[in-house]
Amino acid sequence: MSLSPNNLELLARARGDLRMGVPVVLSGGGRTAIAAAAETIDAARLARLRVMGGALLLAITAWRAETLKARAYDGDLARISLPGDVGLAWIQAVADPVDDLSQPMKGPLKTLRAGDAGLARAALALAKSARLLPAALILEIENGQALAAAEALTYLDLEALGGAFDAAPVLQPVVSARLPLAVSEAGRLHVFRPESGGEEHYAVEIGAPSRKAPVLTRLHSACFTGDLLGSLKCDCGPQLHAALAQMGAEGAGVLLYLSQEGRGIGLANKMRAYALQDQGFDTVEANHRLGFEDDERDFRIGAAILKEMGFSSVRLMTNNPAKLRMMQACGITVTERVPLKAGETRHNADYLATKAKKSGHLL
Secondary structure, three states, X not given: OOOOOOHHHHHHHXXXXXXXXXXXXXXXXXXXXXXXXXXXXXXXXXXXXHOOOOOEEEEEEHHHHHXXXXXXXXXXXXXXXXXXXXXXXXXXXXXXXXXXXXXOOOOOOOEOOOOOOHHHHHHHHHHHHOOOOOEEEEEEEOOHHHHHHHHOOOEEEHHHHOOOOOOOOOEEEEEEEEOOOOOOOOEEEEEEEEOOOOOOEEEEEEOOOOOOOOEEEEEEEOOHHHHHOOOOOOOHHHHHHHHHHHHHHHOOEEEEEEOXXXXXXXXXXXXXXXXXHHOOOOHHHHHHHHOOOOOOOOOHHHHHHHHHOOOOEEEEEOOOHHHHHHHHHOOOEEEEEEOOOOOOOOOOHHHHHHHHHHHOOOO
C-alpha cells in the first residue's frame, strides 16, 4: 500500500496550492500546462512563467468575458493572449471587476478561437473550487510531469481524475453529540466531512424525527454576515432562526447547515459582489461580473447528508424551486414545500426582488 496521495487528495492539494499562489501542472488530451490563479500569483512567479517560452494565456469565464467585451470563442470561457508588456496589476484588473467602472479600458483583448480549451477549463474549475476568482494563467509546456517533479509542483492527470470535478461529494460522518438549543432542549449536532478535503457541513437534528415519515427539513447555506452579524442586506439570519423555531414548535426537524457561503463563491467573493452592488449592480449581475454563475452551490451535499442520516423524504422549508428539483433528482422525495418568509427590510428589498425575478424564488 502506497503513502502517496490519491486523485482526490491531489485535487485538494492543488486547491491549496492555488490559494497560496503556487502554480500546478495539468495534463489532459495529450497536452500539459502550468496553471496559476490570477488572484494569488506574485510578480516573481509571473516573471518566471514569462521566461519559460511559449504563449502565456489568461483564461476567464464567459460571464467575465461578456463584461469585458471579449469574445468567448470557447463558449463557456475565453482564452486571452497576454500582451508581453503587461504586469501583475493588469492581470488582476482583468480578473477582478472592482475597478471596471473607474477604469473601463482594459483592452482591446485578443482571444483565441483555435486550439483545445480543456486545460483552461480545468484551471477555471479548480480556481472556483478553491473559492478564488475564476481567472487563471495558462502556459502550455512540454514534459509537464518532469517539470512538476523538478519544481515540486502538484501534477494533476485530468484523465485519471475523470469526473472528480463534478462528482457528487462523498461525505463521512465525523461525530454527533447532544446540543440543547433555545428552540429545543432536544437538539443534536452532526458533523460531516467530505472525502475531497473540502469544508465540513453540519446537520442540526431537533427531537427524534421518524425515518419512516417526511421530516421537516431546511437546507441552509452558511451566511457569516447574516447568520452571525445580523446583516440587513439578506434574509438569511431571520430564515435560519425561523426554521429552527418552527422545528422546535413541531418537536422534530433537521436543519442542514451547508458551508456554501455566498451562493457557493465564498466569503471573499461575496464581499466583492457586495462592493459591486454598492456600484449599482444587483446580486445576479454582480456574480456575473465576477465571472460566476447566478448560483454555484451544490445541493447534492444536502441530499447526501439526509441519506446518511436515514431520511428518504422531506417537507422542505424553502422558497427556492431549485432545491426541490435537486432533492428529487438525488432520490429524496419532497412531499411538501413549506414556505419560509422572514427578514425583509428596506436594505434587502431589492435583493429579494432580484431573487424572485431572476432566480425564480417564490416570494
